Amino acid sequence: MNYPGFYSDLFRATLPETALEIAALLVLIVDLGFLRTATLKTRVAVAALLGVAGCAAAAWAVAIAGPYTQGNDLLLAAGGSAGVAQVGILVLTALTLFLLIGSDFTRNAGEYVAVVLMAAAGGLLISAAQDLLVIFIGLELLSLGLYILTAFAKSSGKSAEAAMKYYLFGGMSAAFLLFGFSYLYGLSGSTSLPRVVYGTYMASAHGATPLLYLALVMIAAGLGFKVAAVPFHLWAPDTYEGAPAPAAAFIASVSKVASFALLISISSVALHFYSELHFQILRSYVAVTTSNGPAHIAPGIPTAWPTVLVVLSAGSMLLGNLAALAQSSVRRLLAYSAIAHAGYILLALAFFSYSPISTNAILYYILTYGLTTIGAFGVVSVVERATGSDRLDSFLGLHKRNPLLAAVLLVLFLSLAGIPPLVGFWAKFNLFAAVLSVSAGPVPFALVALAIAMSAVSLYYYLQVLKRAYVMPAIDETPIKAHPVTLIVLLAIAAAVVVLGCFPTLLQNWIASFYPVI
Amino acid sequence: MLAWTIYLSFAGALVEALLPKGKPGLARWFALGVAVLALLHGAGGFVAGMGQGRQIIVDAPWVPSMGIHFLLAADGISRVLVLLTGLAAVAGILFSWNVEYRTNEFFAFYLALIGGVYGVFLSFDFFLLFVFYEIAIVPKYFLIAIWGSTRREYGAMKLALYSFVGSAMVLIGLLAAYSTSGSHSTSLIDLAHAGLPVSFQLWCFPLVFIGFAILAGMWPFHTWAPTGHVAAPTAASMLLAGVVMKLGAYGCLRVGIGLFPHGLDPWGFSFIGIGSWRDVFALLAVIGIVYGALVALAQTDFKFVIGYSSVSHMGFVLLGLMTLNQIGVTGAVLQMFSHGIIAGLLFAIVGRIVYDRTHTRQLAELETMHLGRRLPFAAWAFVIAGMASMGLPGFSGFVAELQVLIGAWIAKPWWTIAAGVGIVIGVAYTWRALQKAFFSDTLPTARTLEQEHDRAHSLAAITWPEITGVVMLVSVSLFVGLYPRILLDTIEPAVKALLAGGGQ
Numbered sequence A: 001m002n003y004p005g006f007y008s009d010l011f012r013a014t015l016p017e018t019a020l021e022i023a024a025l026l027v028l029i030v031d032l033g034f035l036r037t038a039t040l041k042t043r044v045a046v047a048a049l050l051g052v053a054g055c056a057a058a059a060w061a062v063a064i065a066g067p068y069t070q071g072n073d074l075l076l077a078a079g080g081s082a083g084v085a086q087v088g089i090l091v092l093t094a095l096t097l098f099l100l101i102g103s104d105f106t107r108n109a110g111e112y113v114a115v116v117l118m119a120a121a122g123g124l125l126i127s128a129a130q131d132l133l134v135i136f137i138g139l140e141l142l143s144l145g146l147y148i149l150t151a152f153a154k155s156s157g158k159s160a161e162a163a164m165k166y167y168l169f170g171g172m173s174a175a176f177l178l179f180g181f182s183y184l185y186g187l188s189g190s191t192s193l194p195r196v197v198y199g200t201y202m203a204s205a206h207g208a209t210p211l212l213y214l215a216l217v218m219i220a221a222g223l224g225f226k227v228a229a230v231p232f233h234l235w236a237p238d239t240y241e242g243a244p245a246p247a248a249a250f251i252a253s254v255s256k257v258a259s260f261a262l263l264i265s266i267s268s269v270a271l272h273f274y275s276e277l278h279f280q281i282l283r284s285y286v287a288v289t290t291s292n293g294p295a296h297i298a299p300g301i302p303t304a305w306p307t308v309l310v311v312l313s314a315g316s317m318l319l320g321n322l323a324a325l326a327q328s329s330v331r332r333l334l335a336y337s338a339i340a341h342a343g344y345i346l347l348a349l350a351f352f353s354y355s356p357i358s359t360n361a362i363l364y365y366i367l368t369y370g371l372t373t374i375g376a377f378g379v380v381s382v383v384e385r386a387t388g389s390d391r392l393d394s395f396l397g398l399h400k401r402n403p404l405l406a407a408v409l410l411v412l413f414l415s416l417a418g419i420p421p422l423v424g425f426w427a428k429f430n431l432f433a434a435v436l437s438v439s440a441g442p443v444p445f446a447l448v449a450l451a452i453a454m455s456a457v458s459l460y461y462y463l464q465v466l467k468r469a470y471v472m473p474a475i476d477e478t479p480i481k482a483h484p485v486t487l488i489v490l491l492a493i494a495a496a497v498v499v500l501g502c503f504p505t506l507l508q509n510w511i512a513s514f515y516p517v518i
Numbered sequence B: 001m002l003a004w005t006i007y008l009s010f011a012g013a014l015v016e017a018l019l020p021k022g023k024p025g026l027a028r029w030f031a032l033g034v035a036v037l038a039l040l041h042g043a044g045g046f047v048a049g050m051g052q053g054r055q056i057i058v059d060a061p062w063v064p065s066m067g068i069h070f071l072l073a074a075d076g077i078s079r080v081l082v083l084l085t086g087l088a089a090v091a092g093i094l095f096s097w098n099v100e101y102r103t104n105e106f107f108a109f110y111l112a113l114i115g116g117v118y119g120v121f122l123s124f125d126f127f128l129l130f131v132f133y134e135i136a137i138v139p140k141y142f143l144i145a146i147w148g149s150t151r152r153e154y155g156a157m158k159l160a161l162y163s164f165v166g167s168a169m170v171l172i173g174l175l176a177a178y179s180t181s182g183s184h185s186t187s188l189i190d191l192a193h194a195g196l197p198v199s200f201q202l203w204c205f206p207l208v209f210i211g212f213a214i215l216a217g218m219w220p221f222h223t224w225a226p227t228g229h230v231a232a233p234t235a236a237s238m239l240l241a242g243v244v245m246k247l248g249a250y251g252c253l254r255v256g257i258g259l260f261p262h263g264l265d266p267w268g269f270s271f272i273g274i275g276s277w278r279d280v281f282a283l284l285a286v287i288g289i290v291y292g293a294l295v296a297l298a299q300t301d302f303k304f305v306i307g308y309s310s311v312s313h314m315g316f317v318l319l320g321l322m323t324l325n326q327i328g329v330t331g332a333v334l335q336m337f338s339h340g341i342i343a344g345l346l347f348a349i350v351g352r353i354v355y356d357r358t359h360t361r362q363l364a365e366l367e368t369m370h371l372g373r374r375l376p377f378a379a380w381a382f383v384i385a386g387m388a389s390m391g392l393p394g395f396s397g398f399v400a401e402l403q404v405l406i407g408a409w410i411a412k413p414w415w416t417i418a419a420g421v422g423i424v425i426g427v428a429y430t431w432r433a434l435q436k437a438f439f440s441d442t443l444p445t446a447r448t449l450e451q452e453h454d455r456a457h458s459l460a461a462i463t464w465p466e467i468t469g470v471v472m473l474v475s476v477s478l479f480v481g482l483y484p485r486i487l488l489d490t491i492e493p494a495v496k497a498l499l500a501g502g503g504q
Helices: A006-013 A015-034 A040-064 A080-101 A109-128 A132-150 A157-188 A193-205 A209-227 A235-242 A245-288 A301-325 A330-350 A356-387 A403-417 A423-438 A442-470 A484-502 A505-512 B003-018 B024-048 B076-094 B103-122 B126-135 B137-147 B152-180 B188-193 B198-215 B224-231 B234-259 B277-297 B302-323 B326-358 B363-367 B376-390 B396-411 B413-438 B446-455 B464-482 B485-500
Strands: B055-063 B068-074 B266-271 B274-276
Touching: A006 A015, A015 A040, A015 A109, A040 A080, A040 A109, A080 A109, A080 A245, A080 A356, A080 A484, A109 A132, A109 A245, A132 A157, A132 A209, A132 A245, A157 A193, A157 A209, A157 A235, A193 A209, A193 A245, A209 A245, A209 A301, A209 A330, A235 A245, A235 A330, A245 A301, A245 A330, A245 A356, A301 A330, A301 A442, A330 A356, A330 A423, A330 A442, A356 A403, A356 A423, A356 A484, A356 A505, A403 A423, A403 A442, A403 A484, A423 A442, A423 A484, A423 B126, A423 B152, A442 B137, A442 B152, A484 A505, A505 B055, B003 B024, B003 B076, B003 B103, B024 B076, B024 B103, B068 B076, B068 B103, B068 B126, B076 B103, B076 B234, B076 B326, B076 B464, B076 B485, B103 B126, B103 B137, B103 B234, B126 B137, B126 B152, B126 B188, B126 B234, B137 B152, B137 B234, B152 B198, B152 B224, B152 B234, B188 B234, B198 B234, B198 B277, B224 B234, B224 B302, B234 B302, B234 B326, B234 B485, B274 B277, B277 B302, B277 B413, B302 B326, B302 B363, B302 B396, B302 B413, B326 B363, B326 B376, B326 B396, B326 B464, B326 B485, B363 B413, B376 B396, B376 B413, B376 B464, B396 B413, B396 B464, B464 B485
Parallel strands: none
Antiparallel strands: B055 B068, B266 B274
C-alpha cells in the first residue's frame, strides 16, 4: 500500500463514503425510530433533508481528502477527476432527493433515502477505484441499490417488472464483468489497475492478445450495461419507464456519472502506462530487432480498448437516436436519448488523451447531462402525476396548464438536443473538439461527423415533445400544480443549464480546480 | 453601438415573455419600440461606419482555454445587412399588428429570432457566429408551428430540420477547421490567416457552403423555402425571406468564401465542363434562378408564387457570390438587401393585406373578387412591389441584378444568358399573379358570388400599420434604386477586402 500513513490515510480517502453510510443509518433511525407517528409529508421532508445533509458532509469530505491520483497498489484515488466525479455525484444525488419531496409513490421514505445514499456511496467508490476488486464491490453496491430503487413503487406492476428486468440483465452483466476481470488477473497476476495494464501489455507482447480481447469484450459488456451502450442497452427503456421518477432520475444521472468516471480512470491508467512503456519497450525492441526497422509494438489494452469502445459508441449513437424517433412514451424517449448520449461520450473515451482535455470534456458532458436529465425526469414526474401517463399526448397544452413547467421543459430539451447557448451544446462542442484534438485522422473525424449528424436527428424527437407542450391545442386545460420544492429545483436546474451554457468557463474552472497546480 | 442591436432584441424578447398576459396592445407597442430602437442603433452604426473598414466592436475572451472569443465586429457587408434586419424587423411587427393569439409569446419568439440574426451578421468568431445561427432556428420553428396557416406543423418541422442539418454540416466544418488550424482560435480572422491546407479547403468548403446554402434556398436544397414561407404567419415569412435566407447567403460569403478561398480552386480535372466547386455551385444557382421562376409561373396559391420567386431571387445572390469578382459579389450583397426589402413587401401584401381579409390565397378565387377595385391600396402596393421584384430600373433590385449579371458575364457569359432567361420568366410570373389577383375581369360563379356576398362587408379597411409598413419598404427600395451609392460605397471596400483574402 502506498498511503504514507496507512490507516489514517485510508480512512481519510474513504471519508466521503463513510459520511454517506452514516447519513443513511441516521435517516433510518430517525424515520423508523422517532417519526413513526408523523405524517408522511414530514417524514419524506425530514428524510430527504437528512439525505441532502449527508451529501453535503460527504462533499466536504471529498474536498479535504488528499490528492492521490496515480501510483501502483493504490486502492482509491482522491482528487483529480475522481474528485470532480464524486462531488458531481453528491450534488446530483441531492437534487434527486429534492425531487422525492414532491412525489408520493412510496410510504417508506426513510428506506428509500437510505438506499439512495448507499447506492451513491457505491458510486463514489467506483469513481475513485483503482483496483479491480474495489471496482467490483462498488459496482455491486451501486447496482443493488438501483434494483431496489427501481422496484420501490410497490403498488405498480410496471415498477416490479422493470426491476426484475434490470436485475436479470444486471446480474448477467456483473457475471460477465467478473469473468473479464478474472482473465485480466490471470494475464497480469494483479488486481491493481496500473499493474493490470502493465501485465497485460507484457502478456500480449508474448502472444496472449486473443485472450486479452476476450477479457476486454467481457468487461465492455459489464460496463456497457452500466452506461446503457448498445448492444447492452435493453434494460434501459423498460427501467426508465417503470421506475418511480426520482429513482429513474437517479439511475439516469448518478449511476451514469459514476460509471463514466470508472471508464475514465480505466482509460487514463491504460494511457498513463502506455505513454511510459511506449518508450521503454521501444528502446528494448529496437535493440533486439534491428533488421526490421522501427519496432512493432504489440497491442495491449491501449489499442484494443479503443477498438471495443468505438464499436459500442457508433452503435449507441445510431440505435439510440433512431429508436428514439419511434417512441410515444417520454420516459422511453429519454432512455433512448440516454443511450445516444452515452454513445457520444464513449467516442471521447475511445479517443482519449493523457492530457486532461479528454477527461475534462467527458466530465463536463456527463455532469451537465446528469443535471439536465434530472430536470427532465422532474418535469415528466409532475406531468405524470397530473395526467396519469407519460405519453407524448399528456404534454398537450402544457404551456397553458403550467407555463413555468413548460419553460423548464423547453430549456432542458433544447439543451439535450444541443441548441446553443444552452449547456448541452457547449458540452457537445467541447467533447467533439477533444476527440479531434487527440486525433484528427479520418476515422475519428467520420465518427464525429456521424455524432453531429445524429444529434441533428435528435432534434426531431425532442421537438415532438415541445410541439405538444407549446404548439398543439390542449385537450384538457386544467392547470397542473407542481409541488413548490419540485418547481424551485426544476427552475434552478433550468437556470443552471442556461447560465453554464452562456458562461462555460464557470464549470471548466471548477473542474480544473481539482487538479494539483503544476 | 451596433452591438446593442443584439442585446436590445434579446432583452426585449425576455421582457416580452414576462409581460402580463391579456394585453396585446402593450406587447405590440413594446415590440415595436424595441425593434425601432434596434433599427436606430443599426442605422446609427451604418452611418458612423461609412468610409470605415472593419471595426471591432467587442472582443472579450469567452472560453480562453479554447481560444473562443465573444468577438463582434462589423465591416461594410455586416452594416448593410444589419440595416436590412432592422428594417425588416420593424416592418414585420407593423404587419403583425393583428396578431391576437398568444401575442406576448409571438413577439418574444420574434425578437429572439431577430436577436439571433443580428448576432450572426456581427459575429467575427466562427463559434459565436454558429451559436447565433442556431439560436435563430428554434424561434422560427415556434413562430410557424403556432401562428402559421397551411400545413404549418409540417412546414415548421421541415424548416427546423433542414436548418439543423445545414447547421450540423457547418458545425462539422467548424470543428474540422478548428482542429486543422491547431486548435488555437475560432476567430474568423485568425482562421483565415491560419493557412489551412488546400486539400483540406477543397473538401471543407463544399461542406460549409452547402450547410449555409441550405438556408439560402439553393436548389436542390430549397424545398423547405416554399412550404415554410407559405405555412408561416406573415411576419415570419417576411423575416424568413427577408433576413433568414440572407443568413445562409451571408454564411456562404463570410465563412465559406472568406475562410476557404482555395476551396473554389479547380479540381484539376473537369467533367462535362465542371471543373471546380465554383462551377458546381454556379450551375446550381442558375438552375435555382430558372427553376424557381418556372415553378412560380405554375402556382395556383398566391403565396407559393412569392415563395418560389424567393428561390429564384436567392439564386442571383449565390450566382453573384460564385462570380468571385468585385462587381458580382457586390451585386450579390446588394441583392441580399434588395430582396430582403422587396420579398418582405410582397409577403406582407399577400399574407397580411390580402389573405387576412379574403381568407383565401387561391388565385382562381381571388380572380373573382375584383380586388383591384375593392382594395386599391393593395393593388397599388403590389404593382410597385411587383415592378421592384421584376427588376425595373429605379428600384433596388435592378441595380443588384445588373451587377450580378455583369459579374457573371465577366466570369462565364453563359451564366448571364441563363440567368437572363430567369429574369424574363420573372416578369411573366409577377405579371400573371398581379393580373389574376387584382385586375381580373372574370365574372364570379354562383358559388363565389354567394361567398363574396358574405365577404362584401368584411373586407376591413386598410389600417395605419399596414400603410406605414408599405410606405417604408417601398421608399427604401426606391431610394436605394435611385441612389445605390449609399449602400455600394459601404459594400464595395468590404467585398474588396474579403476577396483579397487573408485578413478579410
